[in-house]
Structures are given as structure tokens and as C-alpha cells.
Amino acid sequence: MINKLILAIICLCFTGPNIQAQKFDNLAETPPMGWNSWNTFETNINEQLVKDIADKFVELGLKDAGYEYIVLDDGWMSRERDEEGNLVPDPEKFPNGMKAVADYVHAKGLKFGLYNCAGGKTCAGYPGSRGHQYQDAKLYASWGVDFLKYDWCDTGKLNAKESYITMRDALYEAGRPVVFSICEWGDNDPWEWAEDVGHMWRVTGDIINCWDCEVGHGSWASFGIWKVIELRSKEKTREVAGPGHWNDYDMMEVGNGMTDAEDRSHFAMWSMLNSPLIMGNDLRKATKETLKTLTNKEVIGVNKDPLAVPAFRFNNENNIEIWAKPLENDAWALVFINRNDEAVSIDFDWKKHQLADDLSQQYFKPLDKDYEIRDLFQHKNMGNTSKNLKALIGVHDVLMVTLTPNS
Numbered sequence: 001m002i003n004k005l006i007l008a009i010i011c012l013c014f015t016g017p018n019i020q021a022q023k024f025d026n027l028a029e030t031p032p033m034g035w036n037s038w039n040t041f042e043t044n045i046n047e048q049l050v051k052d053i054a055d056k057f058v059e060l061g062l063k064d065a066g067y068e069y070i071v072l073d074d075g076w077m078s079r080e081r082d083e084e085g086n087l088v089p090d091p092e093k094f095p096n097g098m099k100a101v102a103d104y105v106h107a108k109g110l111k112f113g114l115y116n117c118a119g120g121k122t123c124a125g126y127p128g129s130r131g132h133q134y135q136d137a138k139l140y141a142s143w144g145v146d147f148l149k150y151d152w153c154d155t156g157k158l159n160a161k162e163s164y165i166t167m168r169d170a171l172y173e174a175g176r177p178v179v180f181s182i183c184e185w186g187d188n189d190p191w192e193w194a195e196d197v198g199h200m201w202r203v204t205g206d207i208i209n210c211w212d213c214e215v216g217h218g219s220w221a222s223f224g225i226w227k228v229i230e231l232r233s234k235e236k237t238r239e240v241a242g243p244g245h246w247n248d249y250d251m252m253e254v255g256n257g258m259t260d261a262e263d264r265s266h267f268a269m270w271s272m273l274n275s276p277l278i279m280g281n282d283l284r285k286a287t288k289e290t291l292k293t294l295t296n297k298e299v300i301g302v303n304k305d306p307l308a309v310p311a312f313r314f315n316n317e318n319n320i321e322i323w324a325k326p327l328e329n330d331a332w333a334l335v336f337i338n339r340n341d342e343a344v345s346i347d348f349d350w351k352k353h354q355l356a357d358d359l360s361q362q363y364f365k366p367l368d369k370d371y372e373i374r375d376l377f378q379h380k381n382m383g384n385t386s387k388n389l390k391a392l393i394g395v396h397d398v399l400m401v402t403l404t405p406n407s
């Protein structure tokens with residue numbers, strides 16, 4: 001008996017545990033869609049807010065449009081762990097604990113997410129997971145957490161890849177499938193290593209609700225929509241995106257004070273880039289126009305297109321940005337975004353533009369065949385590519401079309 005026991009221990013030491021830790025498969029097959037509390041509420045979050053948001057998901061057609069995850073960002077915890085070292089939900093904000101909150105969200109057919117950080121403290125100064133990864137992962141699993149955003153404050157000299165692998169393994173061992181959202185702001189080139197570690201990775205520092213600004217906060221800066229896009233829409237980030245692993249351009253600022261036109265362009269670009277579509281506005285106060293943008297199923301369809309190849313910048317003529325995204329069945333999505341401060345008419349001769357994408361090996365051939373054009377915001381067909389495309393694009397607005405080849 002004793003001999004058998006010794007043998008078993010020796011085997012275990014040499015072979016390690018049977019489970020090979022990895023990230024969870026079959027999650028985030030298309031870019032995750034949901035809502036996160038940070039952009040609007042920062043740490044002012046509570047149980048009632050989550051319930052209201054979950055109700056709004058259903059009531060406003062957001063769930064129908066594909067939004068699924070409700071994620072509480074920083075500020076959900078008490079300042080200290082308990083005597084056993086467990087994280088404690090702030091008892092004033094979450095008087096019934098976190099499982100009750102997750103249960104409410106699940107009862108609506110939705111999924112629930114939380115935030116923590118790889119460092120000793122979160123960015124807002126709450127207890128981080130450093131040294132407690134396996135314990136925290138178990139706790140999340142016991143509450144029914146489906147999504148973890150994992151930040152990078154207070155990490156000193158920690159190695160990013162190793163730290164994210166530790167948390168990935170901890171989640172895997174806890175056994176409940178969790179979308180693992182890496183948030184180290186693109187500082188350690190996650191597009192080089194994160195494909196097998198997480199399901200999405202932030203590519204930039206924090207977004208802010210402006211069209212094209214950069215706001216300094218001393219040691220760090222936040223970025224408007226175009227700054228975020230331009231910082232990292234590079235060949236390398238395009239190459240690594242795909243089912244289960246996406247570039248995350250940050251939670252959206254749609255409905256947070258930009259113009260409706262700017263919101264449309266922002267939403268169109270996040271869809272074109274295959275970014276997760278995580279809303280960041282107060283859904284209880286959303287206007288009709290905001291909801292129309294957020295629930296635009298044709299635009300969301302581009303984000304979810306099975307080819308899963310992010311857009312590239314095709315052209316910028318007279319400050320009209322043209323981005324192109326290859327779609328399945330040899331189709332394309334194109335946006336024309338007016339970055340001028342006045343409305344601009346375009347007269348676009350398809351036959352003079354050679355759209356080609358070496359990454360997906362997809363080529364646009366308007367000289368060989370016509371493509372049917374569909375306007376995804378007006379929900380109208382616009383004829384085909386045998387004629388020039390003529391349109392008036394308002395200030396900072398977008399014309400978003402799909403081009404489908406006539407066979």
C-alpha cells in the first residue's frame with residue numbers, strides 16, 4: 001500500500017497533473033459583445049445598476065442584437081481581503097454578494113463579468129490578484145463569473161506574458177469557462193503572444209469620448225477615437241485577429257457625448273476592425289439615435305463576418321478615410337468617413353480603385369464583374385459598381401457599404 005502511494009507520488013512529480021492548462025476553447029468565436037461600467041460610472045457601481053442594465057439589455061433589443069456580457073469594472077470590491085485572503089464585494093454596493101448579481105444576469109439569459117488586475121492593487125487601488133490568482137479564480141467560478149477583464153496596474157517588474165498565463169491557468173483550473181480579457185494597454189505587444197493566452201487584448205491605453213484628441217493625465221494619456229484607431233491598426237494586429245482571439249480597441253464611447261455622426265463612425269470602425277463591441281454608456285438614458293446605432297444588425301454583421309479579417313486603411317483622399325474589410329464569399333465592407341469639419345460630396349469611380357488584400361488573398365475586381373452596393377446605415381441598396389458612387393457625407397459621418405459580387 002505504502003509502496004503504491006510512493007509510486008503515485010513519484011509519477012505525479014514527474015508527469016505533473018493531468019490537466020494541461022490552457023485558455024478555454026470555443027469562446028469568443030466572434031468578437032464579444034456586451035457592456036462595461038467604467039466609461040460612465042467608474043467606481044460608482046452597485047447591484048441596482050447591474051439589474052437595470054440587464055433589464056435594459058432585454059427591453060431595448062440589445063440582447064436581440066447580440067449583446068451578451070455585463071461586466072463590472074474596477075471598484076466592486078472592499079478595500080481589503082478577508083482573513084482567508086478572499087476578495088470581498090463591497091457590502092454597501094453589493095449587499096447581497098456577487099453570486100446574487102450574477103444570478104440575476106444569468107436569469108435574463110445573459111453573461112456576467114468582473115474586473116481585476118495582475119498587480120498588487122487595481123488601478124483604482126483595490127486589492128489586485130498578485131499572489132492570489134488561483135484563489136480568486138475559484139471564487140469567481142463559485143459566483144458564476146463568465147468574463148474576466150484583467151488589468152496591468154501596480155505590476156512593477158512583472159513579466160506581462162507570464163502574469164497573464166498564470167491567471168489563464170488559474171481560470172482553467174477553476175473549471176468554469178471564462179472569456180479572458182487582457183488589458184495591458186498594448187504596452188508589451190500582446191498581439192505577439194496573447195493568442196493562446198486570452199480571448200481579447202487591449203491594443204491601447206484608455207479611450208475617451210472625443211473624436212480625435214489626446215488628454216494627458218500626468219504619467220498617462222487617454223485617446224479619442226481616431227487616436228485609438230491609428231495607434232495600432234497595423235499589419236501585425238490584423239494578422240493575429242481571429243475566432244477566439246481579438247484586438248480590443250476598448251469599450252465604446254457611443255452615446256457618451258460625441259455627435260450622432262461621430263458615434264456612427266466610431267461604431268462602424270469598431271465593427272470593421274473586429275473589435276469586441278462593449279458598450280460604455282448609461283443605457284437607462286440612451287437616446288433613440290444611440291440605440292439605433294448600437295443595434296444596427298447590418299453593421300454588427302460585418303463585425304461578426306465569418307472570414308474574421310480586420311479592415312485596413314485603403315485610402316485617405318481629401319480627409320475622407322476609406323477603410324476596407326474583406327468579407328466571406330468574396331464580398332467587401334467599405335467605410336467612407338468624413339474627417340473634415342464640413343459636409344463633403346464624394347464621386348467614387350470603382351473602376352479606378354484597386355482594392356487588394358494580400359493577407360486574405362481577396363481582390364476587388366470591378367473591371368471583371370459588378371458588385372451590388374448596400375448602405376448599412378440607411379438599410380438600402382444603392383445600385384452597383386458599374387457607376388460611380390455619389391454621396392454627400394456629413395461632418396464626421398460615415399457611409400458604410402457592403403459590396404457583393406454578382407456571380
Ligand code: GLA
Pocket residue numbers: 038073074115122123124151183205206
Ligand atoms: C485601467 C483600464 C480601464 C479601467 C481602469 C479601472 O485604466 O485601462 O479600462 O479598467 O483601469 O481602474
